[in-house]
Structure formats: C-alpha cells, structure tokens
Amino acid sequence: xxxxxxxxxxxxxxxxxxxxxxxxxxxxxxxxxxxxxxxxxxxxxxxxxxxxxxxxxxxxxxxxxxxxxxxxxxxxxxxxxxxxxxxxxxxxxxxxxxxxxxxxxxxxxxxxxxxxxxxxxxxxxxxxxxxxxxxxxxxxxxxxxxxxxxxxxxxxxxxxxxxxxxxxxxxxxxxxxxxxxxxxxxxxxxxxxxxxxxxxxxxxxxxxxxxxxxxxxxxxxxxxxxxxxxxxxxxxxxxxxxxxxxxxxxxxxxxxxxxxxxxxxxxxxxxxxxxxxxxxxxxxxxxxxxxxxxxxxxxxxxxxxxxxxxxx
Numbered sequence: 131x132x133x134x135x136x137x138x139x140x141x142x143x144x145x146x147x148x149x150x151x152x153x154x155x156x157x158x159x160x161x162x163x164x165x166x167x168x169x170x171x172x173x174x175x176x177x178x179x180x181x182x183x184x185x186x187x188x189x190x191x192x193x194x195x196x197x198x199x200x201x202x203x204x205x206x207x208x209x210x211x212x213x214x215x216x217x218x219x220x221x222x223x224x225x226x227x228x229x230x231x232x233x234x235x236x237x238x239x240x241x242x243x244x245x246x247x248x249x250x251x252x253x254x255x256x257x258x259x260x261x262x263x264x265x266x267x268x269x270x271x272x273x274x275x276x277x278x279x280x281x282x283x284x285x286x287x288x289x290x291x292x293x294x295x296x297x298x299x300x301x302x303x304x305x306x307x308x309x310x311x312x313x314x315x316x317x318x319x320x321x322x323x324x325x326x327x328x329x330x331x332x333x334x335x336x337x338x339x340x341x342x343x344x345x346x347x348x349x350x351x352x353x354x355x356x357x358x359x360x361x362x363x364x365x366x367x368x369x370x371x372x373x374x375x376x377x378x379x380x381x382x383x384x385x386x387x388x389x390x391x392x393x394x395x396x397x398x399x400x401x402x403x404x405x406x407x408x409x410x411x412x413x414x415x416x417x418x419x420x421x422x423x424x425x426x427x428x429x430x431x432x433x434x435x436x437x438x439x440x441x442x
Contacts, residue, residue, distance in 0.1 A: 132271060132299045136292035137235050138166040139271040143278040144203060148174050154282070155195050157181060159188045159206040164235060164294070167205055185215040189232065193222035196229040201282060208234030208291050209241070212253035219289070224260040229285040232257075233292065237267075238332065238382035239415055239423045240294035246414040250291070255387025257289040258360040264288040264311075265360040267331030272301040273357060276308035293332050293382075295420060300334060300355070313363040317341050318352025318373075325351040325438050326374035328367065330359055330389050333380040336424070339431025344438060351438070359389055367396045376441055377405045380434060382424075385409040406441055408434060 148154045148170070157179045162168045171178040181188045185206050192202035206215075211234045223230045234253055241248035257265050266288060268274040274292065281288055300316070301307070307314050316338055318326075325344070329337035334355045341351040354370055356363065371377050377397055379390040390407025397405050408429060416426050424430050428437055 131296070133296050134271050135166065135294060135296045136268055136271055136274040137294070139274040140233060140278055140292060141166045141170050143275045145170050145173060147279075147282055148177055151201070151282075152177065153199065154201045155179065155203070157188055157192050157202065157204045159183055159185050159210070161206050161235065164207065185210050186218050189215040189218035189230070190222050192230045193218070193226060193228045201229060203231045203233055205233040205235055207241070207248070208237035208250035208253050209248050212250055212256050212289070216256060219257065219263065220260050223287040224263040227262050228287060230287050231281055232287070232289045234289060235292055236294040237291035238293060239410070239420055242419050242423050243417055245417060249415060251382075251384045251410050251415070252387075253289070253291060254359055254381070254383050254389065258387070258392070262287055263360070266290045266357055267359060268292065268357050269331060269334035269355050270297055270300045272299065272303055272306040273308060276306055277357065280308070280310045291331060293420070297332050298335050300338065311358045311361050311363065313358065313366040314355040315366070316353040316355055318350065321350065321352070321373065323350040323352045323374050324376070324442055325349070326354065326370035326377045327351055327380065327434070328354045328356050328370060328377065328389070328393055329380040330356045331382055333382055333429060336429060336431045336434055337380045340434035340438065343431055343435040347439070349438070349442065356389060359392065362392050362396065364396050367393055368400045371397045371401045371403050374403065377403050378408060378434070378438060378441075379405065380408045380429065382429065383409050385412055406437070408437060
C-alpha cells in the first residue's frame with residue numbers, strides 16, 4: 131500500500147524543480163506541516179513564505195509575487211482556502227489572471243472527525259464558478275507529480291485539491307498516462323458498456339474497484355479519471371456516455387455544482403442518458419475517518435457497485 135499522500139508528492143515535485151528554478155515560491159498559512167511542505171521550507175527558506183493564519187493575505191501575497199514574475203504556490207486547508215480567501219481568489223487570481231496555483235490540502239472530508247467547519251464539500255463548485263480559474267483533483271501521487279510539473283510550465287491560475295491521507299496507487303512512475311486537461315481512460319474505452327463511471331480525486335480508486343466487481347457479475351463498466359474538473363474534458367464525457375446505458379459520477383463533494391452537475395449538463399445537451407450523481411449529502415456529514423465516512427455514504431467500491439446494480 132502506498133504511504134505517500136498526494137500533498138507530499140506536491141512538495142517533492144516542487145523541491146526537485148526549485149533546485150534550478152529560483153522563481154518558484156511556496157506560501158503557507160501556518161500549515162507547512164499539514165501540507166507536507168516543511169522540507170521545502172527547510173531546504174529553500176528564501177523561496178518560502180509563512181503568513182500565519184491569514185488565508186486572505188496568503189492569496190494576495192501570492193498574487194503580488196506572480197505579478198512580479200514569480201511562480202507562486204499557495205497552500206492552505208481546502209476548507210479555508212476556498213471560503214475565507216474566496217474574494218482574493220476571485221479578484222487577485224482569477225480576474226487578474228495571475229500565475230497563482232492554489233493548493234487546497236486535506237480536501238473533502240479529510241478532517242473527518244473535525245466536522246463541517248473543516249470539510250470542503252463546496253470547493254469544486256466555488257472555484258469552478260470563477261472565470262479563468264482551473265480546477266484539478268489528481269487521483270494518486272504519480273498523477274499529482276505530472277500535474278504539478280505541467281502547472282509549472284504555464285502562467286495561468288489554478289486550484290488543486292489534494293487529500294490528507296495516502297491513496298492507493300492507480301498509476302506507476304513509469305506508466306502514468308497524462309495529458310493536460312484530458313481525462314484518463316482506465317477501463318472500457320471503445321466498448322459498449324452498461325455503465326460509464328466518471329470520477330475525480332480520491333473517488334477514482336473506488337470507482338475502478340466498483341467496475342471490477344461489476345465485471346465479475348457480468349455487468350460491463352467503463353471508468354474515466356476526470357482529474358481535470360475544469361476545464362472538463364467534454365469530448366471524453368460524450369464518448370463515454372454514448373457507449374453506455376447509464377452514466378454515474380462519483381465525487382467527494384456536495385451534490386450541487388460539482389463534477390456530477392457538469393457531466394449532467396454535457397450529457398443532456400449532446401447524448402441524453404440517465405445520469406446518477408454519487409456524492410456527499412446536502413447535510414453535515416457524519417463524524418469519522420475518511421474511510422468511515424465514505425463507507426457510510428456508499429462511496430466505496432462495494433457501495434458504488436451496489437448502487438449501480440440497483441439502477442440497472
């Protein structure tokens with residue numbers, strides 16, 4: 131089992147590039163430990179800025195650095211970054227189109243036991259609503275590395291959400307399909323299937339597990355890793371939907387305004403199919419660890435497979 135969380139992959143990738151690229155700056159809001167960025171601060175103190183618990187300042191300072199030609203990566207818990215500093219993300223980053231990468235750490239229900247104040251079940255919807263702001267949820271450490279490497283090569287704002295805990299590898303270092311803003315087909319491309327499962331972030335692994343379980347019962351399912359929630363890979367969504375009887379989306383987010391809503395818009399316009407959105411409820415979630423929360427709401431391989439069997 132992989133023991134490296136995606137947040138650590140972010141740090142390792144930035145450290146590797148910061149050795150030769152002195153324009154890279156990392157900023158934290160008293161979160162270097164929880165963001166796994168302490169090694170970066172120790173090795174590159176002149177390229178690291180600690181603003182304290184001041185998320186609004188975090189984003190505005192990052193935007194100021196970007197305006198001076200720096201590559202700013204601002205990390206803070208997703209629950210605070212996407213709410214407390216929303217106006218700064220909107221005006222200083224998105225409206226000004228500055229080269230700021232906002233890293234939302236411990237996204238979704240990573241802080242499970244701390245409750246709704248520390249959950250970020252609205253961040254996909256909020257950040258996606260900002261013009262110029264891209265939204266990414268990498269599914270494992272290898273994809274996270276490829277994504278950060280790609281983001282270092284452009285000068286546009288982006289929001290990247292990563293979880294707190296390690297997730298089981300989907301890819302390998304030598305075999306990680308990655309093309310910027312293109313979904314990854316993990317199963318069933320080019321085949322007629324009963325269901326097309328489209329997932330993002332930590333929900334990709336259970337979506338893949340569900341497809342395997344369904345296959346054992348003779349139910350075919352394709353799986354799309356939609357790490358690029360915005361811009362959504364519309365062509366991949368349409369291709370998947372046209373080959374399936376039903377489309378199912380899976381996300382660690384509110385049922386409103388996230389991946390499911392975006393996929394439903396595309397499918398209804400281009401290839402009408404029934405779309406079922408599996409997500410967290412429109413209510414404060416139960417208290418527990420991430421695995422316990424996922425199991426309670428059916429966001430596991432078994433749970434997704436069971437839901438699909440009922441639908442079919």
